[in-house]
Amino acid sequence: MSIEATHVAPTENVIASDAPATERGDALLEIRDLKKRFSLSGDFLDQLRFKKGRLVRHQEHVHAINGVNLDIQRGEALCVVGESGCGKSTVARTVMGLLSPSEGEIRYDGQRIDDLSARKLLPYRKRMQMIFQNPYASLNPRMTIQQTLEEPLRFHHPEWDRAKVADKVETVMRSVGIDPDWGKRFGHEFSGGQRQRIAIARALAVDPEFIVADEPISALDVSIQAQVLNLLMDAQRERNLTYLFITHDLAVVEHFGTRVAVMYLGTVCEIATTATLFDKPRHPYTQALLSAIPRLKDDRPQHIRLSGEVPTPVNLPSGCVFHGRCPHANARCKAEIPLLQTQPDGTRVACHGVEEGRL
């Protein structure tokens, strides 16, 4: 995001996009004003209520994402961080087409993909792949590793003969450090770290250019986390991959990410390059989040304690979604929703306090 120009009036570019119009061609993936609601009220008949002698339709929604704008540049690793319930996984799933957005657009390589039919989406599916959090759940227990890895190849390359598929599977297994001789084994015969390698191999099998990784190392032990993270970084270097990396672990972000987007309750509150964000966090929530990482050495600043808990996404707070826990909130924060504004160093922050120069 360092290329972002500052001459564009901030309010203008907030509404339109994450990057100024002139540079929009560069982004591999553009997310525009994305909103996703999940209904809590069941189907039509469940929604009907009898009130004062009249039949009323009553609907309640979880507002998982409320207007997210993100651009992912080619070759970068954009990390999305936030606490549970902030909508980071929903962003990932919506991007992959596993969920359809309630509002907004997703553009891949300039082409809108969120409204495509399954058939038309097929060529894009090959270019974008996903790695899930739990390798115990994401591998089919009834398929051998060989079958698991062959499946995407047969599906996306029906013209390939058996030898070519087997050859490709062997290459991809080697590239993630799994012995090709283990192909006849089933998922349960492997450890968590090995399973996650297999899940990565499955994603890499069709030679994608874009990978969405949803908490890929959260279920793993520390020593295994390092192995998998190294593998992901090697793959990026060798294949020039672009990542959308979802995580709650800020230490991983600091190591892995090119840029970071911090999410809170369905909105992005700060986007910056990794170095800038860790060096100079602007948004009060980012500051609190960073100060909460347990560090090995005792040189960190005092932990900023937030009061209260994350509000429910069913009834969103008015104004800035963070105002209830923010130590710097004032009347304006309670009334007006802050928009992402570009700072001189390219960081984009959605905070009235930062905008007014109070913080």
Place this chain on the structure above:
Amino acid sequence: MALLEVSGLDVRFALRQGEVRALRDVSFTLDRGERLGIVGESGAGKSVAAFSLLNLIAKPGFIAGGSVTFEGQTLNTMSERALRRVRGHRISMIFQDPMMTLNPVLSIGEQMVECLKAHRRISSKAARAIALDKLQQVQIPSPEKRLDQYPHELSGGMRQRIIIAIALLLDPDIIIADEPTTALDVTIQAEIMALLLDLCEQHNVGLILITHDLGVVSQVTQRMLVMYAGRVIEQGPTREIINDPQHPYTQGLINALPQMATPGEKLNQIRGSMPSLSNLPSGCAFHPRCDFRIRPNGEPRAACVEQVPGFVDTGNCRVACHMVAEMLEDRRLKEETP
């Protein structure tokens, strides 16, 4: 004498496939008001260690040897009846998942009063007053209201605060906390850990903190044990181990953390994974993953494969590693022949 003394603890699980030794020769002490961390990856035996202190190992597991001594009483040979007077009273426990620990059909107040009445002859009214006081101590907003709420009405962070309040109810001497913040978000985790630390310091309560998070251990505890495949491999003052780990596994664990590496560079990984307890390698259980089983001059160190390493003292720490033992021996010889 130490408040709690664990020596040579040996826990086994009699499985159909044969006996699995989950804990071998674990020894440590805890003084009054001291905070001890037990660190390791999943399967290292840290939770088994915590559970065995109060003889909470369920069948097919059993304590096969060693002793847990608390104020001169041996807990592992005590009758269930006598043990009940220690459990939850003098030594209380905090578990990982706050949803699983609280009874979903009793209100918070009922659970707290129940616990007090089980251990003390006390009126319900007095018990409720104590409960309220403890809820205030754990800084729960509107504690009065919480007493009549049910666990499902509270958030994860709030539930864990209630659990801490319950653990503190009878003013215990020791709290054993098994991954108390693993199920929580970072900001909530930081608050809960700070709270636990404050309360332990205020009331001079000892803490045994089981965790896989080295960051948490380094901020909360004074001493720590590092476990690998059912054994303690390094123990000593937390600061010393974090700043200058001796055992290759501890070194690997600390160096594998993303915060220890330059951003964008490769992380220092430990290759392979922890062996299964039913199929441990010979000698030092870590040797297949260890680079130091080969001496700097290229010749393999046979002891690593053949012999289980005993503890050697390195100043304040104790380390179970042949390489460290050899290094110390060399240093000693050099000092003797100037």
